[in-house]
Amino acid sequence: MLCNNNSRSPLCSFGSPWPDLNEGLFYNDVVSTSSDSGLTLIHFYSSKYKNSAPLQGWLQRIHNGQITIDGEVVKEPKAILRDGMELVYHRLPWREPDAPYLLQVLYEDDDMVALNKPPGLQVLPGGLFQQRTVLMQLQWRASKGSSSLAIQGSHPVPVHRLGRGTSGILLCAKTKVAKTSLAAYFADGTSLIGDSSNANMEQSKRRKISKIYRALVNGILNQDKIIIKQPIGTMRYPGVAKGLYVASPSGKPALSKVEVLERDSQLNQTLVQVEIESGRPHQIRIHLSFIGHPLLGDPLYDVGGQPMCFDSEHEDESFAEDGGYERPAKPVPGDCGYYLHAHQLVLSHPTKNEQVIKITAPLPSILRTQAETEELM
Template identity: 90%
Template sequence: MLCTTTTTTSPLNSFGSPWPDLNDGLFYSDAVSTTSDSGLTLIHFYSSKYKNSAPLQGWLQRIHNGQITIDGEVVKEPKAILRDGMELVYHRLPWREPDAPYLLQVLYEDNDMIALNKPAGLQVLPGGLFQQRTVLMQLQWRASKGSSSLETQGSHPVPVHRLGRGTSGILLCAKTMVAKTSLAAFFAEGTSLIGDSSNTDMKQSKRRKISKIYRALVNGILKQDKIIIKQPIGTMRYPGVAKGLYVASASGKPALSKVEVLERDSQLNQTLVQVEIESGRPHQIRIHLSFIGHPLLGKP
């Protein structure tokens, strides 16, 4: 159970459009190259190159459904021969994404950035089953409607960092390229300093322009009031996870978390902690707290 510290705001200062029942699907593009693809049949190309997406019969069905175009024309012949320079597009049909909240509270806004109170259950950027039900989509819809706060010409608001789908808290979004570059650099500076062991003391946070502070409910009772965790985080191979699973690993990248106990509940055998992360490794808080024997409550 995890959230960043947030500030309350009036419900009137909120925005968001209800999600459509179905999203728009996805479009995947490929270009036929002379060296490897030219001369192959359409079915051979897809069933061999993307065999993890669907078996042979699955790709045959997609072709017969008219989900694949060549140079903008629907092709339903699986044995169509591909030639160098052809543009292929596969249309993944629309689907209903899992339920997710859509209202976002505005905590702060100016001409360069907007700070949102992201609710738990809402994904920040597209990924997996969530391609439309994201913070990014709500920002884009708001900008396209010409909302007074996003009416600046050329404004393309985007989140500059991520919060996990199950995490609530403050999310900073840039409205200009200059703001995006500056904020991204501020977030990156702490992570870059972690690689220098001389900078992993308590004074480092004074040099940071952005601090990331979370609250988490963990299993068990932490005996120490304050703990500094410097366990590196890396990846390991794991079935069903193409890019690997992020874990505590001696050969991983440096990571630093400062944990402070806020409240202990002996009856429920759980502890409320505040965690300041100096680096921004994937799943850092979950991994670090599990590493010291106190995993997040309710997390697999």
Template identity: 95%
Template sequence: MLCTTTSPLNSFGSPWPDLNDGLFYSDAVSTTSDSGLTLIHFYSSKYKNSAPLQGWLQRIHNGQITIDGEVVKEPKAILRDGMELVYHRLPWREPDAPYLLQVLYEDDDMIALNKPAGLQVLPGGLFQQRTVLMQLQWRASKGSSSLETQGSHPVPVHRLGRGTSGILLCAKTKVAKTSLAAFFAEGTSLIGDSSNTNMEQSKRRKISKIYRALVNGILKQDKIIIKQPIGTMRYPGVAKGLYVASASGKPALSKVEVLERDSQLNQTLVQVEIESGRPHQIRIHLSFIGHPLLGDPLYDVGGQPMCFDSEHEDESFAEDGGYERPAKPVPGDCGYYLHAHQLVLSHPTTNEQVIKITASLPPILRTQAETEELM
């Protein structure tokens, strides 16, 4: 049984407050590693990616850290086993972000959204409130469906980059979450299994994702299969490392098909089907073959960042004590043109229904024929 959805069912979203609620981070002092350390040593060593030494000193002097419920402003206070530490990150104004989300498909198990470019999916970095997850939580708290009033809290089961628009799948039950996560994981794991032919892999996959992208330059081949592995490298402003094309990385596979070439503007409109789900895979793969996404501020030819040189350690800090925003581009920066256009999957709980979801294309990612059809 095939279910196809092409038009949004409805939209939802609440405007962002000027300031978020801030955050509270709790720690317990353990005998083995933390007992006997000073307060400043504990935070500046354990959370050095959050702020430089002087930034942590400012936070302590500002009364943002408590020990067993009491504010402590002495950086050299000695920690003892069993103490409870809490750091209060003060409320801040997050960068501008859209908030409206279109519902493309919804049933008792899952919801598919059309995410706008510029909206982050999950909390991270400067974006702790202005996320898809927060809008889903606000929607659930309003009891917009009978299931949600019973305590269901939809959560995204995969990610789209902040600058990427299009289909985002979210689970509304634990069973659906487990199944959908398995669908995505299975697709990625099959890429590393050389014993399977492409035909066998296609039959086994329970989810298929097709994107639209606009790239620099003119692709000569009509169809390209990219199998470049993706790994990480050290990069300023990205604590866990930047994902890049790497011979020692994990297997990844993208199928690229040219839809339209524009010689005058020196750009190509492509369709990309990804059979694995590595972070920033499409951006990395297309730049690896010499055609970075148009407007991508980060990835350059070869699937590497535009800036290779290692930034010297910057001990300056922002008003809240944290590091200043990196001078170099980071993965969350927007400006490129990438859209999750179509998704086909087996239903996560029944497996009997095949669902095809389509998110309408931004004008810049339409072919000339598609544009004329809408006139």
């Protein structure tokens, strides 16, 4: 069912089924004298966008008529580019991988909406997922006349990310003022980590947002409480253009507070609660694997906060039907299978600072303690 605006209870859901194919994409470029004029068409695309496709893939796209120069289709790879030419590459529509589409509303007012994101749904466009995202469902919802959002011209947007395999609370802003405030909350928390000055220590105690996760990890944690301060950086990794985030001594500061909720010696696993005071990408997955307890089912991160398998020298030049690279054989960050849930969020309202809001996302059964399970019976 669709939710009414300003709904706070009971919980409701919204979402539209995904079309079989998305609408494709158009990428625009203008040739500049300084760097691009005089290049051939194939040289321009294969060098500037080498992360999109190998050389043979770009040749296929050109021969397929997917590139225009000043509005005219050009199929000659050696066509010479001149200053001011307008180039457009048309990425043809494709069927995106399966993904859930229903989103549960946990809290909503005129400034923001908090969603319960299911695992398997990407937040923002990227890679193979350009349409099947939380952002697209928010845009479809706003365009319908089911709420005042369409009348107000509001376009809700996520202000932070959750990994595709992570479930739970996702905050979205409905106004520019709320977006600025909420984004600042997340940025401020991260910027304070690593600064031990008294002023920042005091400010840390008064942070505007607190995030608590549930996770199920491999092995038995002996300590009841652990503070992890391992820095997080990047390394080259196949299929991840900007580099894979990993535990790295030269990385940026990160802080996670881990508390054991329940140990299961028979299954050799531990249920934990994690409060993060910084927001580095994949922080919880990296930190827990760093201390020797990767998330149960995590296909990517292994003990030490590093990928399970890695060969930086191997480059796959094969290409898919659309000319782009084949999906990497090795695991990538968007792969699912692990158990991580953004469970609770406490924050100052983005426009009414005196108002403190606590939001809770219902726990998946596998992330409940035995006592919590019994309470629901």
